Amino acid sequence: MKYLLLLTVMILGSGCLMxxxxxxxxxxxxxANADSIVVISYPSRLDYQYRFTKNKxxxxxxxxxxxxxxxKMALKENENFYPKxxxxxxxxxxxxxxxxEKVKSVVVKRYQQNLADVDTLYYRIVK
Incomplete structure (x- = not known):
């Protein structure tokens, strides 16, 4: 029993299950002042967030x-967090x-009142 507890602590402490x-x-x-996309890479999924500056x-x-x-992306609204x-x-x-890691650009199509706007967003390193 003591060795099982020690083994569990070693595995969790080593970071291989974290x-x-x-x-x-x-x-x-x-x-300038353009829209952006943030792709968040979690261990099991990719989360795309399109952040706009001017209008919905x-x-x-x-x-x-x-x-x-x-x-197609769904609109998410937050009252307490940034971005709104x-x-x-x-x-x-x-x-x-x-x-x-190898993707250098992402293409976005935006529609407003049946007018399409296509934009290419390029990878930027945030310092």
Whole structure:
């Protein structure tokens, strides 16, 4: 019994069963005060957050850079946290987390009153 407790403490203390910290990939447009996408890489999923600066859009689609398919993002609103509102979607993809490190740009389609706007957001290192 004593060895089982010691083994459990050693495994938990070594960090092999602890979840890793999420990695943040920031993509921004080349324009000043432009919208941005933050891709948060958790140990078992990718979370895309589209943060807008000027106005809410009717719908926002992001081109999934791994599967090359447009995904519709849902509007999330927070009263107590920053950002107040953003578009989001997540994918449970443990096997594609390493591929996000190689992605240099993300394409976004935005719709407002049946007018489409397409923008390319580029990877920026946040210091």
């Amino acid at each position: 979840l890793g910290a999420p990695h943040y990939y920031n993509y921004k447009s080349i324009h 859009w009717d719908s926002v689609l992001v081109l999934d850079p791994i599967h090359l398919v447009y995904q 509102a953003y578009y989001s979607f997540y994918k449970n993809e443990r096997w594609n987390l390493k591929k996000m």
